[in-house]
Amino acid sequence: SSDDEGGEEYLFKIVIIGDSAVGKSNLLSRYARNEFNPHSKATIGVEFQTQSLEIDGKEVKAQIWDTAGQERFRAVTSAYYRGAVGALIVYDITRTTTFESVGRWLDELQTHCDTTMAMMLVGNKCDMVDIRNVSTEEGKSLAESEGLFFMETSALDSTNVDTAFEMVIREIYNNVS
Numbered sequence: 001s002s003d004d005e006g007g008e009e010y011l012f013k014i015v016i017i018g019d020s021a022v023g024k025s026n027l028l029s030r031y032a033r034n035e036f037n038p039h040s041k042a043t044i045g046v047e048f049q050t051q052s053l054e055i056d057g058k059e060v061k062a063q064i065w066d067t068a069g070q071e072r073f074r075a076v077t078s079a080y081y082r083g084a085v086g087a088l089i090v091y092d093i094t095r096t097t098t099f100e101s102v103g104r105w106l107d108e109l110q111t112h113c114d115t116t117m118a119m120m121l122v123g124n125k126c127d128m129v130d131i132r133n134v135s136t137e138e139g140k141s142l143a144e145s146e147g148l149f150f151m152e153t154s155a156l157d158s159t160n161v162d163t164a165f166e167m168v169i170r171e172i173y174n175n176v177s
């Protein structure tokens with residue numbers, strides 16, 4: 001859409017998915033508010049956060065959605081995915097089961113989203129190297145075979161958090177502009 005001055009504005013919906021407790025809510029709070037919560041409970045009431053950035057001199061707003069813990073019950077609704085043009089699929093590098101779930105989350109995306117999506121596979125909690133159970137190579141190779149970007153992040157110490165979100169936002173921008 002464009003405004004009267006001839007400048008353009010973009011609004012992109014991005015969803016964060018992945019198993020319970022992989023750090024989805026903390027990745028979003030780190031990115032949007034630079035906050036981390038060591039005892040976070042399922043977010044109640046907050047559906048999304050909006051972040052603005054400038055690309056090519058244009059204002060780009062990312063509306064980033066977080067589940068309210070529905071993933072615990074495998075009950076993420078189609079409303080959650082509706083209109084999404086980007087996704088972060090998150091697992092926890094210390095828990096193999098969360099990595100094994102990635103395929104199921106990709107199926108969910110395919111079921112609910114029909115447009116071209118910018119997708120990033122995110123191995124979170126990379127600060128916990130001592131109890132790592134999924135290697136960087138495993139993450140990288142899954143991402144390559146599924147055609148996803150890949151990044152290891154830490155919502156705790158901020159490693160790659162901004163980069164992960166911004167790569168997805170820039171890719172969406174490239175897809176639509």
Ligand code: GDP
Nearest residue numbers: 021022023024025026037038040125154155156
């Ligand atoms: P969600 O269920 O996927 O939204 O996960 P949360 O964001 O609620 O995080 C689940 C737990 O993991 C919380 O205790 C967080 O403090 C913790 N956590 C989240 N991200 C990280 C991280 O990058 N490193 C570490 N060490 N803990 C994290």
Ligand code: MG
Nearest residue numbers: 024025042043
């Ligand atoms: Mg959460």
